[in-house]
Amino acid sequence: DIVMTQSPESLAVSLGERATINCKSSQSVLHSPNNKNYLAWYQQRAGQPPKLLMYWASTRQSGVPDRFSGSGSGTDFTLTISSLQAEDVATYYCQQYYDPRPWTFGQGTKVEIK
């Protein structure tokens, strides 16, 4: 199984400041034939289902604000919120879909307002 490890477990950021979340996979999720990273990011607000934010590591899902960006390749990835808003308070999960036997998620990173 591909193990996904996120850091930090939680972070507190002031409104308008940058938040950075890291995700590391135990093996590469880069598919060489199409040069795509099979890595997604989800946002889960308290009491809500997860919401797809990003796929292919850096492609925003329709409707996701452009203050969210994703980067990285191979085994190391980053989700950045460029200017934290109150509605961004949530737990964020990375997920690999390179090998769906099984699909695996990171343990989550909780983002709060400082």
Added chain:
Amino acid sequence: EVQLVQSGGGLVQPGGSLRLSCAASGFTLSTFWMTWVRQAPGKGLEWVASINQAGSETRYVDSVKGRFTISRDNARNSLHLQMSGLRAEDTAVYFCARVGGYNYFDFWGQGALATVSS
């Protein structure tokens, strides 16, 4: 608008059974893999089971193999998870989700709580 509306869940004793359902609308269910993901209280997300478009291929996380059965009824636009031999560690909110074109989960149901306790 894509919608996944869940039903089922509840309190069941250890060893008991529970059936979760997920009603799909706003898209053609028969053209997508579907999946179940669970979240134990205060914990992260865990993939549980998936099923292909025709229902001919299923996949399960090792911890539920032989106890859970995922199924679908494309004619009725519905997805199901039959859970039996339930254990305390199966207590979780269960989400149904659509598997997008390349295996990420692009739409999710609202979740249903299954509590296993005596």
